Amino acid sequence: MIVFERVDKCYGDKPVLREVSLTVRQGEVVVICGPSGSGKSTLIKCVNALEPFQSGTIRIGEAVLGRGSLDARALRRRVGMVFQHFELYPHLDVMENLCLAQRTVLGRSRPAAEERASALLDRVGLRDKRSAMPAQLSGGQQQRIAIARALALDPEVMLFDEPTSALDPEMVNEVLDVMTGLAREGMTMMVVTHEMGFARRVADRVVFMEDGAIVEDCATDVFFGDPGTLSQRAQRFLSKVLPH
Amino acid sequence: MNYAWDWGLVLREPYAGWLIAGVAWTLALSAAGWALALILALPVALLRVLGSPAIRWLAGFYVSVFRNIPLILQMFVWFFVVPELMPRDLGLWVKRDMPQPEFTTAVVALGMYTSGRLAELFRSGIDAVPRGQVSAALACGLTRAQAYQYVILPQAFRIILAPLTSEFLSIVKNSSIALTIGVVELTAESRQIEDMTFHGFEAFGAATLIYVVIAFGLDRMAARLRPSALAVRT
Numbered sequence: 001m002i003v004f005e006r007v008d009k010c011y012g013d014k015p016v017l018r019e020v021s022l023t024v025r026q027g028e029v030v031v032i033c034g035p036s037g038s039g040k041s042t043l044i045k046c047v048n049a050l051e052p053f054q055s056g057t058i059r060i061g062e063a064v065l066g067r068g069s070l071d072a073r074a075l076r077r078r079v080g081m082v083f084q085h086f087e088l089y090p091h092l093d094v095m096e097n098l099c100l101a102q103r104t105v106l107g108r109s110r111p112a113a114e115e116r117a118s119a120l121l122d123r124v125g126l127r128d129k130r131s132a133m134p135a136q137l138s139g140g141q142q143q144r145i146a147i148a149r150a151l152a153l154d155p156e157v158m159l160f161d162e163p164t165s166a167l168d169p170e171m172v173n174e175v176l177d178v179m180t181g182l183a184r185e186g187m188t189m190m191v192v193t194h195e196m197g198f199a200r201r202v203a204d205r206v207v208f209m210e211d212g213a214i215v216e217d218c219a220t221d222v223f224f225g226d227p228g229t230l231s232q233r234a235q236r237f238l239s240k241v242l243p244h
Numbered sequence: 245m246n247y248a249w250d251w252g253l254v255l256r257e258p259y260a261g262w263l264i265a266g267v268a269w270t271l272a273l274s275a276a277g278w279a280l281a282l283i284l285a286l287p288v289a290l291l292r293v294l295g296s297p298a299i300r301w302l303a304g305f306y307v308s309v310f311r312n313i314p315l316i317l318q319m320f321v322w323f324f325v326v327p328e329l330m331p332r333d334l335g336l337w338v339k340r341d342m343p344q345p346e347f348t349t350a351v352v353a354l355g356m357y358t359s360g361r362l363a364e365l366f367r368s369g370i371d372a373v374p375r376g377q378v379s380a381a382l383a384c385g386l387t388r389a390q391a392y393q394y395v396i397l398p399q400a401f402r403i404i405l406a407p408l409t410s411e412f413l414s415i416v417k418n419s420s421i422a423l424t425i426g427v428v429e430l431t432a433e434s435r436q437i438e439d440m441t442f443h444g445f446e447a448f449g450a451a452t453l454i455y456v457v458i459a460f461g462l463d464r465m466a467a468r469l470r471p472s473a474l475a476v477r478t
Contacts, residue, residue, distance in 0.1 A: 045379075048383055050379055050382060050383060073385050073386075073387060076382065076383055076384070076385040077385045079383075080383075081380075081383040083376055083379070083380060083383075085374075085376055087374075087376045087377060087379065087380035088380075089377070089380075089381075089394075089395050089399075090399065091398050091399050091402060100384070100386075100394055100395075101381075101384035101385055101386060104386055104390050104394065105384065105385035105386060106385075149384070150383075150384070153384065153385065
């Protein structure tokens with residue numbers, strides 16, 4: 001579904017991704033973790049062409065990034081993204097947040113867009129917030145709306161960039177529950193997160209990054225069940241993020 | 245002080261009529277200059293944010309020129325210098341045949357000066373919208389133009405609404421500088437009353453009061469627009 005082949009990226013002469021190769025199969029949930037500055041967010045932002053890269057290719061379905069020109073917009077329709085700071089449109093109410101891209105990008109009629117939006121609001125448990133403004137919602141509610149906004153375009157892949165790290169602790173689970181439900185339904189997901197409990201329960205694979213390179217890429221039960229086989233760096237990271 | 249006050253003077257003909265005509269010219273100058281400034285400022289601001297480095301520099305140069313040269317000097321340049329630099333026939337037409345040459349020139353000077361200030365204000369508003377908003381809009385498949393149309397500019401507008409009101413009040417006051425090239429607006433009319441009657445206190449007092457009333461009215465109008473627009477900002 002998503003195949004990274006030797007992707008390199010740098011800001012000036014500072015490398016941020018080094019020869020990253022990675023495959024995410026259809027329906028797979030891959031958690032990407034690692035210390036801050038290791039290139040996790042940059043990695044997933046390359047998938048929907050928000051971040052350009054200098055060499056290598058990323059294949060998403062039949063679209064190939066990094067080889068000549070590509071219609072980035074067509075790609076982005078198929079790839080939903082959820083941001084650390086929600087990034088709901090603060091001047092629009094919830095329903096308009098969910099309908100804007102459906103109307104301008106997919107060309108759906110207002111009734112069709114609102115019907116889809118209503119179904120998604122039900123699904124994230126926020127049916128009664130359709131005319132609320134983002135500022136009136138809690139962080140957890142805003143992030144659930146942001147997930148619904150991405151789903152409204154019927155994406156084949158969902159990218160999550162630290163979706164819970166800006167949340168108060170008591171709101172983390174309501175967001176993770178929505179993501180877990182999505183994973184159970186077979187959505188292909190790449191998730192940058194420090195929520196190791198979520199990774200252990202939901203992920204098929206865990207990728208550990210450091211200094212822009214993938215250090216570990218293994219099945220979830222190996223990553224958590226058999227840490228002795230991991231690199232020193234990954235073991236140290238795990239001992240810090242896992243509850244004692 | 246031995247001075248015969250006569251406040252009734254400004255309410256008598258012909259002086260009352262002069263003041264009314266002055267107000268009409270002041271409002272016409274301000275409105276036309278504002279319209280020109282808005283039309284020019286938005287594209288300049290967008291070019292400053294989105295253009296290539298060369299385009300950004302050019303747009304920045306535009307802002308520097310029109311914002312930093314005193315308005316009175318810009319009036320003189322547009323009125324006395326620019327027609328001489330034009331092709332001969334066009335220059336003659338501007339000086340002789342153009343309808344309302346003083347007024348038209350004053351609108352151009354006032355509009356260009358204000359457009360430099362507005363372009364900078366718009367740019368600061370655009371810059372104040374969090375970077376993530378563009379990413380979010382692009383990630384949903386919007387084009388950059390759509391992202392600005394639906395997401396960035398509406399938020400930028402809400403951010404700059406208060407200083408935008410100040411700019412609008414400024415253009416009304418700045419329009420008085422048009423008297424230096426012969427537009428008989430409110431300040432010029434009050435000066436004329438002073439010349440005719442030697443009642444400067446009343447003439448300038450009346451003009452002052454009228455400016456205050458105009459500014460107060462415009463400020464009230466803007467204040468009624470503001471709360472609904474600002475309530476939604478996080």
